[in-house]
Amino acid sequence: MSNKNWYKGNLHTHTTESDGDAEPQHVAEWYKEHGYDFLVLSDHNHLTVLDDSDGHPGKWPLLIPGEEITSRLFNNTVPVHVNGIGVKSLVEPAAEESARKTLQENIDRIRAAGGLASINHPNYKWTLTTEDIVETTGAWAVEVYNGHTGSNSNGGGGSPGVESMWDAALTAGKRIFGVATDDSHHYIQEFNAQLENPGRGWVVVQADEFSQVNLMESMSAGAFYSSSGIVIDDVKVASDEIVIEMAPYDSEKFTTVFFGEGGKQLSVEHGQSVRFVPPSTEKYVRATVYSSRESFRAWTQPLFRDA
Ligand SMILES: [Zn+2]
Numbered sequence: 001m002s003n004k005n006w007y008k009g010n011l012h013t014h015t016t017e018s019d020g021d022a023e024p025q026h027v028a029e030w031y032k033e034h035g036y037d038f039l040v041l042s043d044h045n046h047l048t049v050l051d052d053s054d055g056h057p058g059k060w061p062l063l064i065p066g067e068e069i070t071s072r073l074f075n076n077t078v079p080v081h082v083n084g085i086g087v088k089s090l091v092e093p094a095a096e097e098s099a100r101k102t103l104q105e106n107i108d109r110i111r112a113a114g115g116l117a118s119i120n121h122p123n124y125k126w127t128l129t130t131e132d133i134v135e136t137t138g139a140w141a142v143e144v145y146n147g148h149t150g151s152n153s154n155g156g157g158g159s160p161g162v163e164s165m166w167d168a169a170l171t172a173g174k175r176i177f178g179v180a181t182d183d184s185h186h187y188i189q190e191f192n193a194q195l196e197n198p199g200r201g202w203v204v205v206q207a208d209e210f211s212q213v214n215l216m217e218s219m220s221a222g223a224f225y226s227s228s229g230i231v232i233d234d235v236k237v238a239s240d241e242i243v244i245e246m247a248p249y250d251s252e253k254f255t256t257v258f259f260g261e262g263g264k265q266l267s268v269e270h271g272q273s274v275r276f277v278p279p280s281t282e283k284y285v286r287a288t289v290y291s292s293r294e295s296f297r298a299w300t301q302p303l304f305r306d307a
Pocket residue numbers: 068081120121
């Protein structure tokens with residue numbers, strides 16, 4: 001559908017420069033070996049930069065500088081974490097009197113440092129509420145999926161999942177995207193569901209050229225989809241139509257739900273290729289794809305009618 005290329009990346013990654021169990025070089029090599037085109041090393045309050053001038057080009061994915069700005073409020077019972085993607089300098093974490101004010105200050109500091117601010121795992125220790133996300137400004141994205149075992153992305157027990165928090169922010173008129181990330185920490189032991197292993201959540205970005213500048217521009221504009229396991233061949237999100245073409249693994253089947261204002265379901269489609277004409281009455285329209293395999297999902301970015 002487009003001659004722009006798609007590039008796979010992970011936006012949230014830890015190494016031994018904070019609480020990960022492998023050196024940055026090892027982590028970068030893991031992602032390269034597993035088909036990732038770019039990677040953001042996002043250690044807690046540390047800008048991890050690898051020097052690839054040692055004559056081994058192609059050994060790592062393209063590395064976009066990043067940092068998980070990590071505020072540990074009230075003896076770390078309230079962890080406010082925001083990823084700064086593409087920050088040009090180290091950002092110090094804020095410590096305001098509330099989670100919401102701390103979140104806002106961290107977002108503002110990331111933007112001042114030239115980065116895209118992604119609100120991380122709002123339901124980790126149930127730190128952020130829907131209102132916190134609706135009432136803050138300037139965030140580029142929220143983690144609709146985070147591979148950390150404590151992220152509680154789906155909500156439950158009377159607490160909303162991040163996807164419905166995202167819908168609330170979109171309904172309030174926020175231009176905010178949904179990202180899926182690994183939040184990986186563990187690369188050394190045998191992988192299992194109790195560990196924070198890599199490869200669980202990623203984004204695929206459509207860009208004119210493969211460069212940090214182009215990837216950042218495309219991410220900033222929402223030219224990407226997010227996935228926790230579904231592979232998509234092509235996506236078109238436009239005011240005349242939304243088209244999604246999945247690439248099934250073996251006998252995998254798909255259900256795609258199109259959502260509008262208030263998170264209401266506009267349409268449910270089955271099949272490997274789906275097309276939907278977004279009604280002009282909706283402030284935004286977005287899609288979630290559900291797989292028959294495990295609980296894999298994928299998310300398109302919203303079509304904004306006011307754009
Ligand atoms: Zn975190």
